[in-house]
Amino acid sequence: MTRLQASNVTFAYNKEPIIENLNMTIPEGEITVLIGSNGCGKSTLLKMLARLLFPSKGGVYLNDNEMLSLPAKAVAKELAVLPQSAVSPEGLTVRQLVKQGRYPYQSWLKQWSKEDEEMVEYALDATGLTDLRDRPLNALSGGQRQRAWIAMTLTQGTKTLLLDEPTTYLDLTHQVDVLDLLFELNEKEQRTIVMVLHDINLACRYAHNIVAVKDKRIYAQGRPEEIITVNTLKEVFQMDCEIIYDPIFGSPLCVPHGRGRAVSNHMSPKTPHI
Ligand SMILES: Nc1ncnc2c1ncn2[C@@H]1O[C@H](COP(=O)(O)OP(=O)(O)O)[C@@H](O)[C@H]1O
Ligand SMILES: [Mg+2]
Incomplete structure (x- = not known):
């Protein structure tokens, strides 16, 4: 199994730190999803794990070897990467x-x-x-x-797949198709999957482990049912919401506050059946 770990990593574009003193171990054989607001550094972090960017401080380790010391082809036999918005020739x-x-x-x-x-x-x-x-x-x-x-x-x-927003631009059916496929690869072949997703509800349904990134570091990490709380979502996304539970899988579902059309609740037990 591939062991992937970021140890005290800092990364800056043009001297502006994006990630600072961050520690993270990717659980082997599990699905890990990175979440966080736009521009918080998810892609940067994923690229460091993939050896596409090198930290300015600290190190990323693959099977206890510093990435910098490993040839690109050796890494490519352990980790496969799908970048955000990949463009084909x-x-x-x-x-x-x-x-x-x-x-x-x-x-x-x-x-x-x-x-x-x-x-x-x-x-x-x-x-x-x-x-x-x-x-x-x-x-x-x-x-x-x-x-x-x-x-x-x-x-x-490779045993490990790193995917940056693999479901962006897809309709819901195809989002679920892609995530079901990754889920099967994890379940049947014990592949370790690390991906960035924007849909928190789908993230909660598929991930064993969620990493919420905020302010250049990991704000919270763990099982979705443990860390996806009203407070986490308020802190990470500056969003007020309610948490309910998925009727099929039991995973947390986030219902944002904000504005919306009020609908008389036909599901409410108070509403008489016609
Ligand atoms: N090549 C780059 N040069 C300079 N700044 C960049 C570059 N790539 C990303 N950034 C900046 O780094 C921050 C983190 O970007 P990114 O990791 O892509 O965020 P996310 O994937 O969470 O949306 C953003 O503020 C972004 O504008
Ligand atoms: Mg990104």
Whole structure:
């Protein structure tokens, strides 16, 4: 299993600290979701975990090795990353994109192998894209395209997946599709998943572990049912809300205050049935 840990990390763009003295251990074999308001540093933190950015202080450790000391290809065999708003080269087909996930295993000496081919087939199958394999990416729906990116990360064959907003721009059906797929990968194959999500209710439904980021540090971390409280949401999002519970899964559901149309409550026990 891949052990991923940030130890006392600080990161600054142009001397403006975004993350400061932050400690975090990613629980192995679990789904961790990063939440926090826009611009609080979630993508920055995920990129540091992925070795795409290096902290100015402290270190990120993979299996107890400092990321800086590890070659990029070695890291890519342990961690696959889906960046926020990934852009695909013009004209690429699903299969061509998915094949790119095998780059850590390619070299001058080692050409495309049977194992590479099998991984591509597995990823296309796992994401339900086998029939769309030869379709250009620009001829896919947003949900299908997002699945193609996820398939590319799967072909890397890593134990850990890091995904930045994998459901943004998708309709609710496709959001649930993508999250169900990640949930299955976690459940059946014990993959460790770390992702940024904006939908707190979906985060609570799928995550074993939520990390709420605020003021350059972790404000709260733990099981959704323990940390998603009226107080946490007020502090992290400056939002007043009620917490109720999901009737299907029992996970916390956040109902924001604010303005809205008042509807006479037909579900209320006080309302006589007609
Ligand atoms: N390449 C960059 N150069 C300078 N500032 C950046 C850069 N990327 C992000 N930032 C700033 O860093 C902060 C954190 O960004 P980010 O990690 O993308 O936040 P989040 O993902 O939580 O919305 C924001 O204020 C953003 O404007
Ligand atoms: Mg972001």
